Amino acid sequence: MAIRRHTRGIILSLCLTGSAFAAEPPTSVVIGTPPQPSWSQLTPQQQSILSPLASDWNNLENLRRRKWLGIAERYSSMSGEQQARVQERMREWASLTPEQRSKARDTYKGFNRLPADQQRLVREKWEAYNNLSDDEKLRLRENNKSSRLLRSPATNSAESATSSTSPAAYEKPQPDQRNK
Amino acid sequence: MSEERTAYRIKQALNHGLEDIPESTSRRLAAARQLALSRQKQEAPALIMATTHGQSWAARHGDWHLSPVIKQLLPIIALLVGMWIAFYWHSLQYIQQLEQVDSALLAEDLPPEVFLDKDVFEWLLDDTPEE
Numbered sequence: 001m002a003i004r005r006h007t008r009g010i011i012l013s014l015c016l017t018g019s020a021f022a023a024e025p026p027t028s029v030v031i032g033t034p035p036q037p038s039w040s041q042l043t044p045q046q047q048s049i050l051s052p053l054a055s056d057w058n059n060l061e062n063l064r065r066r067k068w069l070g071i072a073e074r075y076s077s078m079s080g081e082q083q084a085r086v087q088e089r090m091r092e093w094a095s096l097t098p099e100q101r102s103k104a105r106d107t108y109k110g111f112n113r114l115p116a117d118q119q120r121l122v123r124e125k126w127e128a129y130n131n132l133s134d135d136e137k138l139r140l141r142e143n144n145k146s147s148r149l150l151r152s153p154a155t156n157s158a159e160s161a162t163s164s165t166s167p168a169a170y171e172k173p174q175p176d177q178r179n180k
Numbered sequence: 181m182s183e184e185r186t187a188y189r190i191k192q193a194l195n196h197g198l199e200d201i202p203e204s205t206s207r208r209l210a211a212a213r214q215l216a217l218s219r220q221k222q223e224a225p226a227l228i229m230a231t232t233h234g235q236s237w238a239a240r241h242g243d244w245h246l247s248p249v250i251k252q253l254l255p256i257i258a259l260l261v262g263m264w265i266a267f268y269w270h271s272l273q274y275i276q277q278l279e280q281v282d283s284a285l286l287a288e289d290l291p292p293e294v295f296l297d298k299d300v301f302e303w304l305l306d307d308t309p310e311e
Contacts, residue, residue, distance in 0.1 A: 029274045032267025063275060070279035071286075082287035089286045100296055107295040108285045118307070125304045126294055146304045 023098040025063055036065035049075050052091040060094075068094075125149040 039057040042050070049072040050057070057065070075083060093101070111119065128149040129137060140148065201209075246254075285292060294301055 025274060026270070028267045029271040032264065032269070032271035033275070034268070063271070066271075066275050067278045067282065070275060071283045074279065074283045078283075078287055085288075086283065086286040089292055093282070093286060093292055096292075096296075103298065104292055104295040105281050105285065107298055107301050108288070109281065111290075111295065111301070112284075114305075118305075121307060122294075122301075122304050123289055126290055129300075129304065141300070141303055145308050146306055147309050 023102040030061070030063060033062045033066055036062045036069065042069075046072050049087070050090070052087055053094055056091075056094060064094075121150070 039047070039054060042057075046069065047054070050068055053060070053068060060068070071086070075086065078086065096104070111122065114122070125146050129140070129146070132140065285295065294304070
């Protein structure tokens with residue numbers, strides 16, 4: 001148990017360690033990035049992949065245009081499912097503030113360093129958590145450990161009569177709220 | 181001593197001979213002298229560049245030379261170009277890392293919002309069983 005807690009501490013600290021990507025790129029990087037093509041200068045294939053960014057493209061800095069063109073190059077090596085996810089999330093990601101993107105990248109890098117079984121647990125917990133209403137999410141976070149999310153629906157149903165913090169959504173899943 | 185005397189006599193003979201040079205020959209000699217002098221003046225400010233034979237680039241390629249202003253600007257231009265190349269290289273590395281993280285994050289099973297809220301993420305990460 002002590003070893004487990006120690007490991008968790010290390011993992012948490014890894015997640016919280018300094019940012020590899022500051023919110024604003026270094027000036028030398030901004031200066032060193034050559035001018036990038038406007039939307040009309042992109043190839044039809046690039047326009048198709050980056051279509052969610054069409055309206056914002058000409059307002060993006062050269063550095064971000066170059067990054068998205070790089071992602072478009074990697075796009076062909078992704079599975080169909082991954083390609084769909086990337087396109088679905090592209091616009092929302094681009095609309096975040098630099099600070100939000102920077103924090104998300106750092107947290108994601110911490111997640112990537114976790115052992116595979118812990119990554120799987122986080123995914124399972126998130127799937128269950130995401131099915132709850134906003135109120136239930138808040139109550140659960142305030143009163144319970146996230147391990148409660150991994151209990152079987154039967155156990156939760158039995159407890160729901162006595163506990164006000166039971167994730168009732170296990171019995172009646174809510175619509176997907178990821179894109180809210 | 182006799183050598184000096186001989187040299188003096190030769191000099192006298194040459195000076196005397198000058199009076200007998202035809203007018204046309206005298207004009208050709210004067211023109212050749214002017215031409216030699218004009219070429220010597222042009223070579224003096226030419227840019228000296230190291231070559232394998234110790235011969236300047238300008239000497240081998242005719243009358244090419246740089247103005248002093250350009251010569252002063254050259255080191256500055258070279259420095260600026262060098263700095264830009266270093267910045268360009270840095271930007272390539274930086275953007276490549278961004279591409280790598282962003283493409284993996286956007287293609288991930290978990291949506292980006294999981295990684296946006298650090299509190300929720302840490303709560304999900306906490307695997308302490310309930311009492």
